Amino acid sequence: MQQRPVPYRTISATIGMVVLAALLLLLIYDIRRVxxxxxxxxxxxxALYPVANFLERRYPRAPRSVATLLVFLGVFLVLAALAAVFAVPLAREATDLAGQLPQLIADARAGRGPVGGLLERTNALEWVQQNQARLSEYGRSLATPALGxxxxxxxxxxxxxxxxxxxxxxxxxxxxxxxxxxxLLGDSRRAERVRAVGHDCAKTVTGYLSGNLLISVICGVLTYVVLKVLGVPFAGLIALFVAIADLVPLVGATLGAVVAVAAGFLHSVTAGIVVLVFFVLYQQLENHLLQPLILSRTVKLNPLTVLLSILVAVELAGILGALLAIPVAGIIQTIARDVWDHRGGRLKPEPTVGEDRRSAEA
Structure with missing residues (x-):
């Protein structure tokens, strides 16, 4: 059987689609930051959309622009209040650190204090003295990229x-x-279905953001209490770093723990051991109690799905992928569940939340 030749129009259309796809990928790569x-x-x-809708319904005479402006002003005031709460102790501790820094450097050079003792035991001080010229040159080279x-x-x-x-x-x-x-969908029933699914997806994102923020606040407060009780200097700065690092899933808590444990060992061996034990116990508490208790009420993802989504997202988009992995996985789960219901002939009569399909209005 003789095969018919492929029409030139089909070949041209295929080549054009490949070229357009390549140009589109190149455009996405160029504007990836945006x-x-x-x-x-x-x-x-x-996350803020439901708050603006609530204010618009509560005060129907006010335009939506006023409700949106009030929401963002409220967010700005909350952030400013948090900054003011942390600014005073952070400024005090930063000033103390700047005042103690020359003495700390002198003690380290003389082999005194926790840093000096560590350098003395590891022979790092001798290596620094032998390579002082090279280190000075490296320090000057670091000062050059000020423009960058x-x-x-x-x-x-x-x-x-x-x-x-x-x-x-x-x-x-x-x-x-x-x-x-x-x-654009035309069919009102189909539009209501899409609206219901979108409502579920928005609840997933909002719940994840609020839950993750709550977990980070708990981690930062507990870290501050432990460091303050042990007398570790600059407890506020370290606890704030731990809380911010804990926002990043999978690796953030470990990164914060490393910094806090190092600060504890620099203060004293006992403090370092206590901080290390605290973070080991807290990791178990966060992974097996706080995250399942808080995130299960909103995102409804099992631990295996959470871990796999984070690993894939980190490989694809780095830290940003780790931050967005869980809400994106929750959105995919919500859409897949609705598609399954639709294939089974069971359309959702009202917006619902979670696997148990509780009414979102309730």
């Missing part, structure tokens, strides 16, 4: 401002965008 900002802003907008540091700082400020503005506009224009997208 796409990351959009994704982060979208997650913040999803300034550029990175400016990029960070621009990213924060851009994410804030994008999130504000997403919350403000959210109802119009949602209604316009649902209007």
């Amino acid at each position: 796409l990351v900002w959009i994704v982060v802003a979208l997650f913040f907008a999803v 540091i300034a550029k990175a700082a400016a990029t960070t400020v621009a990213a924060v401002v851009t994410i804030f503005v994008l999130a504000y506009l997403m919350v403000l224009e959210g109802p119009k965008a949602v209604d316009g997208a649902l209007g």
Whole structure:
């Protein structure tokens, strides 16, 4: 049987699609930083969207722009209050550190104190003295890329401002965008189904963000109490770093624990051992009690799914992937569950939350 030749039109269309796909991938790679900002802003907008809707329903005479502005002003005031609460002790401890730094360096050079004793026992002080010229040259080379540091700082400020503005506009224009997208579906029953699934996805994101923040606050407070009781200096700075690091799943808590344990051993061997035991016990508490108790009420993911999603997301997108892995997995689970129900002929009559399909309105 003789095969018919492939039409030139089909070949041309295939080549064109391949070229367009390559150009699209190249465009995505070039604007990857902006796409990351959009994704982060979208997650913040999803978390704040229900609050703006509540204020709009509570005060129907006020326009949505006022409700959105009040929500973001409230967020700004909360962040400013937290910064003010931490600013005084952090400034005091940073000033103390700056005042003690020359004495700490002198003690380390003389082999005194915890740092000096450690350097003396490991012969690191002798190595530093032998390579002092090389280390000085390396230090001067580190001072040269000041322009790069300034550029990175400016990029960070621009990213924060851009994410804030994008999130504000997403919350403000959210109802119009949602209604316009649902209007393209035509069928009202299908639009209600999509709206219900979107409501479930938004609840997943909001629950994850609030739950993860609560877990980090608990970790930071407990770390501060332990370090303060043991008399470890700069307990506030270390606890704040531990709380921020704990926001990153899988590796954040370990990174914070390493810094806190190192600070404990620098203070005294007893303090280091106590801090190490505390973090070992706290990791078990967080992994087996806090996370299942808090996240299971919102995201409804089993531990194996959480671990696999984090590992895959870290490999694909690094730290940002680790931050977004659990809510994205929850969204995929919500959509897959709805598709399964739809294939079984059971459409959701109302928005629901979680595996037990509790009413979102209740």
